[in-house]
Amino acid sequence: MSASPSRAGIGQGRLAAFALPIGTIALLLVGWHVAVVASGSDLFPKPLDVLAGLVELVEKGLLLKYVVASLFRVTWGFGLAVLVGVPLGLVLGWWRPAFLALNPVIQALRPISPIAWIPVAILWFGIADAAPIFLIFLASVFPITVSSMAGVQNMQQVYLRAAQNFGMRGVPLFRRVILPAALPQILTGIRIALGVAWLVVVAAEMIAVNSGLGYLIIDARNAGKRYDLVVAGMVMIGSIGLVLDLLVRRLERIDSVRWGYGQR
């Protein structure tokens, strides 16, 4: 008797976890359709036009190619950003002279849009994959660096003192205390940065690459009245972004990460 209400609650919770988002999406799609029909626009596509556009892309074998191309660029650009940003942020958070020296530069570079870097990217990296990878790297490295830095700076001093009382120094101190304490904040930064990396894919693919979801959008604008493909590109970018965020959230469930959250 006492268990059944809570079980029903869990069941309801699961149902709500599916029904609410799907209901919202369905409502948005209907609203979109009605809005296009009501406005009488024959330029802006209806949801079904977009679906037809997606089917056309699948039939031409382009959708998989474009998704792979964009994921490839984001994987490398973002991966490099993690490899550079996390260690750099940890050093900056721990060693004050480095922070004093580099922080103003980082804060000055951080607000510059990747679009402004396009000419630089072309001059340095040409017109193949390296240029968009560089742009994605630039967009995502700063959030990661800043959050890793803050993670170290904001860690509870009691951990540090306890560890030092036990005589921990150098690498073990870093690996066993500082890194785990900063990890939740680092992961938050990574999650934000992954969103940003995926966000700039359109801008990054404005360079003369001939594949990718961003390219799909730019190409469709060049192709005359193909706004169905423009929106199809937007839908694909949004859907993959959602999946990516779900994957990164799963990271937060790993044991060595979770203890950091336990303090809250």
Place this chain on the structure above:
Amino acid sequence: MRPLNSVQKLGLGLAAWLALISLLHGGLNLGWWSGKLAGAATQERYRVGFLPVTCHLTCPVTDFINKQTTGHGIFEPVRFSGWPELKEAFLAGYTPATFLLAPMAMALREQGVPIKIVYLGHRDGSAVVVHKDSQIHRMQDLRGKRVAVPNRYSNQRLLIFRALNDAGMTTADIQLVEMPPPDMPAALYAKAVDAISSGEPFMGQAELDGYGRVLWLTKDVWPNFISCVLAVHEDMIENHRETVQELVDGIAKSGKWLDQSMDHRMDAAQFVAKGYYNQHPRLLEFVLSKPPDRVKYTNLSLRRADFEEIEKLGQQAGILKGTARFEDYTDTSFVPDDSVIKAHDWPGLPKEKR
């Protein structure tokens, strides 16, 4: 063996993902295996930049016909999506040859870029289009209206200047806005601007879709109008003269081939729209035929008078200083003798494929 902990699993998973996505990209988009298996061309290929507009049509036409007749080419057309990226790739040396706006090439020369115009890409092929519901029927009606042009350095902007001069008006009488040509038809449809002006096929699109009306075609206002030219880096001229000559000859032959018959133009609309521009063939068919002299691909030699007129208007428009002259920004030595050059000897697409 000890079971993997979650961090190790994560690392393995990420490494596997990196390998998978890289291999997929290499296979699907970069042609890693097909190229190597087929014994990829060892010969150096020269990249030629172009945009999906009719002003640059001879570029893909030359490439396609070369592939049909000789099987390969030493030129690799590289399609860009906008003027700035096209220009930057040329400046960075990735495209030693490129189709470019004539005033932009001249301005780059004035700014010290080692660029030479070696041939034209087309003549005519631009228009000013207004909304079909509008009361705009002549240049004077544009007073106080918003007119979209592609780029500060576009010849379409100079075209507006010339039309204003002819109508006794000045730029103070209208409102010029810069806008990427692909966005223009939608802007006109939404009546965000009153008139749009760019190279084809974007003007034809507004007409074809039923909301645009041609105010005038370039051939009516500025006969033999030049929007885009073929420009090369001076290094190419110094070190690869014969390559530049081959490129220019190919463009000249393609131009003759395009203007030889309407069948050829309709073929070009098919293979360029599908293989290079990724547009609907109907669009190119429309702008290449209605009327047939909407855009022309013959008479492409460099004439001093044409460029001096651009210089004059460019100074009036504030984009040129007049410090570079015809001799500075052109190299006429590659221009083939028009009576000698023949159209490509290629009959066109097999009829059943059309």
